[in-house]
Amino acid sequence: MSALSRVVRSGVARRRVQTVVIGLATTMAVTSSVLGGSLLVASTAPFDDAFAEQRGAHLSAVFDAGKATPEQLSVPVDGVTASAGPFPVTTITPSDNGPGRNGAGGQAPGGQAPLTVAGRTDPGGGPVDAVTLTEGEWADEPGELVVSADGPHAHSPTGSAVGRRITLTDGSTLTVVGLARSVSRTADGWVPPSWVTAPESYQVLYRFTAAESVDAGREAVVAAVPADAMTGSQSWLVLKKAADRSVAVFVPFLVAFGVLGLVMSLLVVGNVVAGAVGAGTRRIGILKALGSTPAQVVRAYMAQALIPAAVGTAIGAVAGNLLAIPVLAETEDVYGAVKLTVAPWVNVVVVVGALALVSVTAWVSALRAGRLRTVDAIAVGRTPRPGRGRWAARLTARLPVPRPVGLGLARPFARPARAAAMTAAVLFGATAVTFAVGLASSLNQIQIARDHDAADVTIGVSDPGPQPGSRPGGRPAAAPDPAAVSDVIAAQAGTRAHYRTSRTQVTVTGVAGTTAVVSFTGDATWDGYQLVSGRWFTQPGEAVAPTPFLAATGTEVGDTVTLDDGGKTVTVRIVGDVFEMSNDGMVVLTDAATLTAGNDAKGATHHIAVQPGTDVNTYIDSLNAALAPLGATARPGRSGQASDTIILINSLTATLTLMLVAVAAMGVLNAVVLDTRDRIRDLGVHKALGMTPRQTIAMVIASVVVIGVVGGAVGVPAGVALHGAVLPAMGESAGIGLPASAHAVHSLPELVLLGIGGLLIAIVGASLPATWAARTSTATALRTE
Amino acid sequence: MTTPVIELRDVSRGYDDGPPALSDVTLTVHAGEAVAVLGPSGSGKSTLLNLIAGLDRPDTGTVTVAGVRVDELGEAASARHRRARVGMVFQFFNLLDDLTVADNVVLPAQLAGMARGEAARRAADLLDQLGVARHARAYPGRLSGGERQRVAVARALMNRPALLLADEPTGALDTASGEDVSTLLTELNAEGQTLVVVTHDLALARSCTRRTIQLVDGRVAGDVSVEPTR
Numbered sequence A: 001m002s003a004l005s006r007v008v009r010s011g012v013a014r015r016r017v018q019t020v021v022i023g024l025a026t027t028m029a030v031t032s033s034v035l036g037g038s039l040l041v042a043s044t045a046p047f048d049d050a051f052a053e054q055r056g057a058h059l060s061a062v063f064d065a066g067k068a069t070p071e072q073l074s075v076p077v078d079g080v081t082a083s084a085g086p087f088p089v090t091t092i093t094p095s096d097n098g099p100g101r102n103g104a105g106g107q108a109p110g111g112q113a114p115l116t117v118a119g120r121t122d123p124g125g126g127p128v129d130a131v132t133l134t135e136g137e138w139a140d141e142p143g144e145l146v147v148s149a150d151g152p153h154a155h156s157p158t159g160s161a162v163g164r165r166i167t168l169t170d171g172s173t174l175t176v177v178g179l180a181r182s183v184s185r186t187a188d189g190w191v192p193p194s195w196v197t198a199p200e201s202y203q204v205l206y207r208f209t210a211a212e213s214v215d216a217g218r219e220a221v222v223a224a225v226p227a228d229a230m231t232g233s234q235s236w237l238v239l240k241k242a243a244d245r246s247v248a249v250f251v252p253f254l255v256a257f258g259v260l261g262l263v264m265s266l267l268v269v270g271n272v273v274a275g276a277v278g279a280g281t282r283r284i285g286i287l288k289a290l291g292s293t294p295a296q297v298v299r300a301y302m303a304q305a306l307i308p309a310a311v312g313t314a315i316g317a318v319a320g321n322l323l324a325i326p327v328l329a330e331t332e333d334v335y336g337a338v339k340l341t342v343a344p345w346v347n348v349v350v351v352v353g354a355l356a357l358v359s360v361t362a363w364v365s366a367l368r369a370g371r372l373r374t375v376d377a378i379a380v381g382r383t384p385r386p387g388r389g390r391w392a393a394r395l396t397a398r399l400p401v402p403r404p405v406g407l408g409l410a411r412p413f414a415r416p417a418r419a420a421a422m423t424a425a426v427l428f429g430a431t432a433v434t435f436a437v438g439l440a441s442s443l444n445q446i447q448i449a450r451d452h453d454a455a456d457v458t459i460g461v462s463d464p465g466p467q468p469g470s471r472p473g474g475r476p477a478a479a480p481d482p483a484a485v486s487d488v489i490a491a492q493a494g495t496r497a498h499y500r501t502s503r504t505q506v507t508v509t510g511v512a513g514t515t516a517v518v519s520f521t522g523d524a525t526w527d528g529y530q531l532v533s534g535r536w537f538t539q540p541g542e543a544v545a546p547t548p549f550l551a552a553t554g555t556e557v558g559d560t561v562t563l564d565d566g567g568k569t570v571t572v573r574i575v576g577d578v579f580e581m582s583n584d585g586m587v588v589l590t591d592a593a594t595l596t597a598g599n600d601a602k603g604a605t606h607h608i609a610v611q612p613g614t615d616v617n618t619y620i621d622s623l624n625a626a627l628a629p630l631g632a633t634a635r636p637g638r639s640g641q642a643s644d645t646i647i648l649i650n651s652l653t654a655t656l657t658l659m660l661v662a663v664a665a666m667g668v669l670n671a672v673v674l675d676t677r678d679r680i681r682d683l684g685v686h687k688a689l690g691m692t693p694r695q696t697i698a699m700v701i702a703s704v705v706v707i708g709v710v711g712g713a714v715g716v717p718a719g720v721a722l723h724g725a726v727l728p729a730m731g732e733s734a735g736i737g738l739p740a741s742a743h744a745v746h747s748l749p750e751l752v753l754l755g756i757g758g759l760l761i762a763i764v765g766a767s768l769p770a771t772w773a774a775r776t777s778t779a780t781a782l783r784t785e
Numbered sequence B: 001m002t003t004p005v006i007e008l009r010d011v012s013r014g015y016d017d018g019p020p021a022l023s024d025v026t027l028t029v030h031a032g033e034a035v036a037v038l039g040p041s042g043s044g045k046s047t048l049l050n051l052i053a054g055l056d057r058p059d060t061g062t063v064t065v066a067g068v069r070v071d072e073l074g075e076a077a078s079a080r081h082r083r084a085r086v087g088m089v090f091q092f093f094n095l096l097d098d099l100t101v102a103d104n105v106v107l108p109a110q111l112a113g114m115a116r117g118e119a120a121r122r123a124a125d126l127l128d129q130l131g132v133a134r135h136a137r138a139y140p141g142r143l144s145g146g147e148r149q150r151v152a153v154a155r156a157l158m159n160r161p162a163l164l165l166a167d168e169p170t171g172a173l174d175t176a177s178g179e180d181v182s183t184l185l186t187e188l189n190a191e192g193q194t195l196v197v198v199t200h201d202l203a204l205a206r207s208c209t210r211r212t213i214q215l216v217d218g219r220v221a222g223d224v225s226v227e228p229t230r
C-alpha cells in the first residue's frame, strides 16, 4: 500500500492544476454553504431568538408619573414572572441649532424627531429586557445618552452616531456614548436615571407566565396599580408579528440562494473529482498491470481526491465563518436581532457533507476506472478514440472563420460528456446571476415602494419606514397648521410637487383592532407609491388599501368598506391594492376630503419634490425662513440614503453571485485543463505546423464559445423563471402583494447582457488553460509517447 | 556551393537532469542538400531537429535557418518562421485524427492565412502527386502506415518550405512502406527540396541522402559526404 500511496502522491504533485482546482472548488463550495446555511438558520426565528436572548418584555407599560409613585408600581401582580422598572421616562426634543444642522455633512437623518428616553443604570442583566449594546458604552454619567440602534438617531452623516452631541430645545446637551438594541423596543434612548429629574411617566416591563395572553396580563397590571395610571402599553405579539413579516420577505431569497449554491457546488465538485479520477485512468491501468487489486486502486484514488478536498474544506470553513461575521452583523440590523453567529452544527453538516460528496464521487468514478480492463485502461491515454463529432469538424472547416477558431468550435462535439458538464456549470452560473440580479432589483423596488421616500424635502416626518407598533409614552409635538404650511410650500420658488398626509385611527366593522387611515391632500403618485392591482384614488370616496387589509376585511378591489371614525361612518370604494407596509398593512389610503374635516389638526407630514436643478439645501433654508412663524421645520428627504436592508441584500447578492460565478468558471477551467491535457500532442502538432500562441489561445477559447452561448441562452431564461417563481413565494410568505415594479425587473438589454455574461464565464474559465496551452513546450508535447 | 539553409554554431542544449542532449554542435547545410542524421537512441537527434525547427532553443550557440536567427525568435515569430520555411514529418505521423486527410494537409496553409480556394487546389495537387488523392475525404485512422506518412509529407510540403525535416519517418513502418517513403524523399530531393532526415536506419540514410552526420552523446562524431552514385 505504501508503494501505491507513493504513486498516488506523485500523481497529486504532477496533476497540480487538478489538485488546485479540487481544492479551490471545495473551498468555494464550503464557503458559500457555510454562509448560506448560517443565513438560513439565522432566518428561521430571528425575533424569537433575540427575544429569548434578551428576556424580552411581554408587555411594556407606561404610567403617568402624576398618578402613580414608583412604590405603587412595584407591587407584585398575578401571572407576572418577572418585571423590570419602574424606569423614569421623559421625552427629549433635539433643537434646530444643534451641531448636526450646521455640520459639514448636513443634517443627521434623525433630525429633530423627539426621543422617548428611559433612565436605566445598566443595559440589562435584570430579569427583563436585557438591552444589547451594539456599539460604544453605556450611559453612566448624566449628560450621556445611549440611542436605539434601530432608531433614526443611530446614524450620523459620517456613519455611527456615537460621539455626536445633541443639543436639546431646552439648551442642554447630551452626548451619544453608545448604541443599543432592545428587541422589545422599549425606548428610543437610555440615560442615567439621575438625569431624569422630573419624569413625565414611568415604564415597567413585564414577563408573564402565559406569554400568549398579554391582554389578561395587562388587565391584571391595570387592576394592581392606581386607577387610570396606565397611559399606554405595548404587547410583544405586535412586535413579533411585524418582525416576522419583514423577515419573511428574505427567507425565500436566502433559501433560493442556499439551494443554488449547494447544487452548484455539488455539480462542480462532483465534476472536478470525476474528471480528476477519469484522467488518471491510464495510471490506474499501469498500477493494475503491476499487480494492484481494484480495491487498492479505488482507495488510492479516493485518497488522491480527498487530500486536496480536505484542505479546501478546511480553508472554506474558515473563510465561511470569517465572511459570516460582517454579513451576520448586517443581518442583525435588518432582523433587529442580537448576536447572530454561525451555528456550530452548520459547520459540521457542511464539512461532513462536502467530504462525503467528494468521497462518493471519487469512489464511483474510481470504481469505474478500477473495473476497466487493464488493457483498455492502458490504451486510453494512447490512442484517442476518434470518431465523435466529426460532422462538426467538417462543418466548421467550411465556416468562413479563421481556421484555429473553426478547430476550436468543433471541439465540444468531440467530447460531448465533458461539454455537457461544462455547459451545466455555465448554465447554473448564468441562472444564478440572472436570478440574483433580478431578486436584488426586486427587493430594491420593494424597498422603494415601501419607503415611498422620493421626496426631496419633508416636514414632520420623523422616522420613515415601518414602525413595529406605536411606542407608548411618545408625545406628539405641537402641530403647526397643515393648510398654512401647504400654502407656504406652494408659494415657495423651486417647488415642483407637494402633498401632505395625516393619519387617523378608525375601526372597520368585523375587524379586530384599529385601521390607520392616511388622508392625502395633493397628488402623491410621484412619491413611490406602488399598486399591486387596480389604480390610485382620484376622487373623494375612493381609497386604496394593501393586501393585508383586503384579506382581513374580505374585500376585493371594486368593493366598498365602511370606516367608523368614532361614531361617524364613511363608506369608501377600494379602487386599488396598494403596496404599503405600515401598521402591518392595516391601512387605508384615501383623499383627505373623504373623511370629515378636522383630521389635519392631529399633525400632518408634508412631502415636497423640488424643481430639477434646485439646490435642496438652499431651498430648505429659504423654506424654513418662511415657515418659522408657523413653527414647522423642513428637512431633507431620505432619498439619498441607501437602507441597511438594501446594502445587505446587495452585498449578499454580490458575494454569493461572485462565488457561484467563480465556481462555474472553475468548472469550465477544470474541464478545459483536462481537455488540453488530453490533446497535448495535437497541440504540439498544431504548433509544429506553425500555429502561433495567439492562434492557440483563439482555438482553446473558441472551444468554449458554443458552451458559453448555450449555457447563457438556457441559463438566463431559467434564472428569469426562477425569479418568477420565487418572488410570489416571497410575497406569499410575507402575506403581502408585491407591486408590479418588483416583478418586471429584467429588461431585454439586461437579459442580453446577462446572456453574454454566460459566455464570459466560459471564456474566463478557458483563458487560463488557453495560455498554458499556448505556452507548453512543443518539443515536450511531441515527445509524449 | 550555394547559400547555407541551416547554420548551427557551437550549439549546446541540456535538460535539467543528465548530460547535455547536444554539446558544441556546429554544422552547415546548403540548399538542395539531403542530410541524414544518424545515432543511437538518446544521442540528441530529435533535439537537433527541434532546434532547427524553432520548437526548442539552444542554451548556447546560434541557429540560423534561411538567413533567420531562429534562436532569437519569439514564440509567435518562430511559429510564423516554421510555417513559412520548415516542413516537419514525424515517426508516428502526428496526423490529426478528427480531420479528414484533405483537412490535415490544408491546415498549414489555413494557419498561414492562404486563400481558401488556392489552398484547396494545392492540397489536392499534393495528394495527387503523392498518390493518396483517393483518400482525400477519409480519416487518417483508415489509412495504412505508409499512406499516413505520405499524407504527413504532403502536409509538410503544403507551404513550399525551404527545408523539410523528417524525424525517423520510417521508424513506425514495415519494410515495404519504409522503402516507399524513402523513395518519395529521394524524389523530393531530386526536385531540389532541402532535406534533413533523422534515422537510425542506415539503409534509409544511404538510399536517400549523400551526406550523413553521426551523433554520439550529443556530439558530432562524423560528417561524411559520398559522391553521387548516379
Ligand SMILES: Nc1ncnc2c1ncn2[C@@H]1O[C@H](COP(=O)(O)OP(=O)(O)O)[C@@H](O)[C@H]1O
Binding pocket: A779, A780, A783, B015, B016, B018, B020, B021, B039, B040, B041, B042, B043, B044, B045, B046, B047, B048
Ligand atoms: N523535453 C525533454 N526533457 C528532458 N530531457 C529531454 C527532453 N528532450 C530530450 N531529452 C533528453 O535529451 C537526450 C536526447 O534526446 P533526443 O534528442 O530525443 O534523442 P534521440 O532523438 O536521438 O533519441 C535524451 O537523454 C533525452 O532523455
Ligand SMILES: [Mg+2]
Binding pocket: B045, B046, B047, B167
Ligand atoms: Mg528521437
